Amino acid sequence: MIQQAFNLLNTGKLEEAKTLLNQLTTTTPNDPQCWYLFGLLKARYQQYDAAEKDLLHSLELNSTPQACVALGQVYMVTNKLDKAELYLDKALSLDDTLVEAYNGLATIYSSTGRDSKAINYFEKIIDMNVSNEFVYGNLASLYERLRKHDQANETANKAVALNPDNVTGNLVLARVDRKNKQYDKAIERLNRILKTPSIHPSIILNIKSELGLALDLKGDYKQAFNAFVSSNEAAQQIASQAPYDKSYYLNKVSTNQAWYTADRVAAFPSVSINSSNDKYAGRKPPVFFVGFPRSGTTLVEQILSSNKNIEASGEEVVLNDLIDFAKSNIEASKSYPEFMQDYDTQDKIFQLRDEYFKKLKSDCGFEGGDHLFIDKLPLNIVDLGFIKQLFPDAKIIMAYRDPRDVCLSCFTQAFQLNPAMIQFLTLKDTANFYAKTMELWLHYKEVLDIELFEYKYEDLVADSESITKNMVEFLGEEWSSEMLEYYKDVATKHVATPSFADVKSPIYSRAVQRWRNYADEIKEVENILEPYIKEFGYEV
Numbered sequence: 001m002i003q004q005a006f007n008l009l010n011t012g013k014l015e016e017a018k019t020l021l022n023q024l025t026t027t028t029p030n031d032p033q034c035w036y037l038f039g040l041l042k043a044r045y046q047q048y049d050a051a052e053k054d055l056l057h058s059l060e061l062n063s064t065p066q067a068c069v070a071l072g073q074v075y076m077v078t079n080k081l082d083k084a085e086l087y088l089d090k091a092l093s094l095d096d097t098l099v100e101a102y103n104g105l106a107t108i109y110s111s112t113g114r115d116s117k118a119i120n121y122f123e124k125i126i127d128m129n130v131s132n133e134f135v136y137g138n139l140a141s142l143y144e145r146l147r148k149h150d151q152a153n154e155t156a157n158k159a160v161a162l163n164p165d166n167v168t169g170n171l172v173l174a175r176v177d178r179k180n181k182q183y184d185k186a187i188e189r190l191n192r193i194l195k196t197p198s199i200h201p202s203i204i205l206n207i208k209s210e211l212g213l214a215l216d217l218k219g220d221y222k223q224a225f226n227a228f229v230s231s232n233e234a235a236q237q238i239a240s241q242a243p244y245d246k247s248y249y250l251n252k253v254s255t256n257q258a259w260y261t262a263d264r265v266a267a268f269p270s271v272s273i274n275s276s277n278d279k280y281a282g283r284k285p286p287v288f289f290v291g292f293p294r295s296g297t298t299l300v301e302q303i304l305s306s307n308k309n310i311e312a313s314g315e316e317v318v319l320n321d322l323i324d325f326a327k328s329n330i331e332a333s334k335s336y337p338e339f340m341q342d343y344d345t346q347d348k349i350f351q352l353r354d355e356y357f358k359k360l361k362s363d364c365g366f367e368g369g370d371h372l373f374i375d376k377l378p379l380n381i382v383d384l385g386f387i388k389q390l391f392p393d394a395k396i397i398m399a400y401r402d403p404r405d406v407c408l409s410c411f412t413q414a415f416q417l418n419p420a421m422i423q424f425l426t427l428k429d430t431a432n433f434y435a436k437t438m439e440l441w442l443h444y445k446e447v448l449d450i451e452l453f454e455y456k457y458e459d460l461v462a463d464s465e466s467i468t469k470n471m472v473e474f475l476g477e478e479w480s481s482e483m484l485e486y487y488k489d490v491a492t493k494h495v496a497t498p499s500f501a502d503v504k505s506p507i508y509s510r511a512v513q514r515w516r517n518y519a520d521e522i523k524e525v526e527n528i529l530e531p532y533i534k535e536f537g538y539e540v
Contacts, residue, residue: 187252204230232425257440271353297456372475
């Protein structure tokens with residue numbers, strides 16, 4: 001009967017498989033195969049919490065490599081990559097010939113910047129003489145990200161040769177078509193693979209996003225916007241099954257604005273990094289680079305980090321982890337930022353600093369010395385009060401971009417979902433989040449004594465030399481013209497933001513005033529953005 005249930009599952013007869021498995025788990029409740037197949041079934045129904053539970057139960061009864069792979073795949077779909085890696089590794093320890101385990105691990109390595117290891121695992125599968133369309137598709141996607149266009153094209157074509165409807169291979173080829181300005185060809189290919197049955201929303205999200213980009217470049221802005229809307233609707237489906245609280249970031253913004261008053265800031269302990277009793281005395285204070293997502297911060301980060309004396313974070317969430325650490329050290333059940341009033345002595349602040357620099361070393365590989373570290377994460381703007389308390393002499397770089405362009409770019413970008421990025425699934429939500437965040441920023445400018453460098457993305461594009469010279473001078477470092485050739489080095493780096501493709505080319509101006517192509521749609525949110533359009537010196 002187990003084989004019968006397996007056959008039903010394999011042929012897509014899910015309800016019949018479910019009925020049979022319900023019988024089997026009643027008559028043979030300790031059969032691990034029953035729970036393994038039930039886990040697979042529930043994953044097919046996208047009931048991932050239930051699938052996880054059944055697969056874990058199967059593994060408790062008998063640790064099989066197939067159940068480890070299935071559980072790893074469930075964790076991949078739900079973006080629990082650490083757990084996915086753990087179980088896929090366990091699968092290979094039980095059976096080192098499992099293609100699905102190698103493929104899953106290679107995909108995880110690719111998404112977390114371990115590119116050489118990812119390529120090694122993909123090639124290991126190919127060396128096993130396994131013609132697997134998914135392996136070729138995933139390897140093609142990695143080659144494309146690494147700007148190995150010929151290899152991406154060749155490998156994607158191998159995936160499509162094995163299955164003309166292979167989604168990942170066709171998606172890579174559509175991007176190749178777009179980059180070659182063959183927009184109609186890309187659009188036709190994307191519309192065709194959208195007809196593939198049972199595509200997971202995470203795949204639809206990427207196909208629709210790519211379709212929007214191709215239509216945008218073709219100049220069909222109405223249809224492009226519709227494609228971006230569809231992409232975000234798929235993202236909403238995913239978000240509805242994820243443990244993300246949409247109100248979390250909005251509440252954090254309003255709470256920080258209420259708590260960090262001028263009086264509280266004045267009461268912060270004086271803890272310069274050059275204090276004689278600070279173990280890090282003599283080290284340069286970190287620089288915090290903030291703004292709003294899609295303001296061009298990754299571009300400037302790459303320019304700055306091309307200076308041999310400057311290192312940058314690559315958007316590691318060091319500060320958020322530090323806030324969690326700070327809370328764990330407080331006995332009282334206070335919430336953030338209220339518990340920071342208990343960090344009222346130099347020694348307590350030094351303890352947090354010590355943890356911060358340890359995390360810079362473990363997460364970013366920053367050793368200190370005479371190098372300057374730039375902690376770049378745009379939404380650290382929300383936690384500038386915490387930053388000021390921790391590093392009162394830290395310099396801040398603030399990036400501006402036309403609010404209409406920023407919000408449009410956030411809305412049309414297929415972000416990896418998290419509590420911040422789920423704010424961008426409708427244009428109105430995006431505009432509201434921008435307005436709340438900038439209201440907090442203006443509050444911080446009033447109550448915090450910040451050593452600040454502000455610039456506009458548009459000015460950077462128009463005169464990159466002047467802006468970067470002034471910025472590097474502000475940082476106390478030496479500028480050189482080679483810094484504007486940052487893209488030559490970036491081509492070999494892993495850039496962990498959605499801007500990875502953009503920053504691997506010289507600075508361009510096509511993103512300036514892109515919102516005008518979507519003027520009718522922007523008009524719906526312009527009243528929300530207007531105060532900040534004016535405040536930051538843009539024309540209404």
